[in-house]
Amino acid sequence: MGLILDASETNEAFVVRLAGTYLYQISETAKFTQTLSSDIAVNQDDNSKTNTESALTAKILNKLAVKASYTIQYNSVIANNSEHTDTQTTITLVYSF
Numbered sequence: 001m002g003l004i005l006d007a008s009e010t011n012e013a014f015v016v017r018l019a020g021t022y023l024y025q026i027s028e029t030a031k032f033t034q035t036l037s038s039d040i041a042v043n044q045d046d047n048s049k050t051n052t053e054s055a056l057t058a059k060i061l062n063k064l065a066v067k068a069s070y071t072i073q074y075n076s077v078i079a080n081n082s083e084h085t086d087t088q089t090t091i092t093l094v095y096s097f
Contacts, residue, residue, distance in 0.1 A: 013046040015039045029059040047077035057094065065094040 019037040026032055038050040055069035071088040078084055 014042045015046075015048075016042065031057050033057070041076070045077070047075055049076075050074045063096045065096070067092045067094050 017039050022034040024032045033055045036052045041048045051073050053069055053071045055067055057065050057067040059065045068091050073086045074084055
């Protein structure tokens with residue numbers, strides 16, 4: 001079953017995007033990263049969205065690593081009975097080419 005979009009429904013907004021990344025090399029095989037991005041709506045009635053991720057990555061083998069991360073997503077405009085903030089915790093196996 002596919003997703004059907006109604007082309008007559010569009011929403012346009014002017015946003016300012018800010019983003020940054022911090023990297024701290026803990027050791028030769030481990031690193032900590034912190035990313036932050038924010039899409040700030042100029043009009044207060046439009047949704048502003050901010051994402052941040054804290055992650056720790058450690059090499060297991062030459063091309064294989066494990067990454068543990070915690071992500072927070074904040075939306076200024078939400079649907080009824082929803083939270084402004086969503087969080088996600090993940091553990092990922094990473095293969096580098």
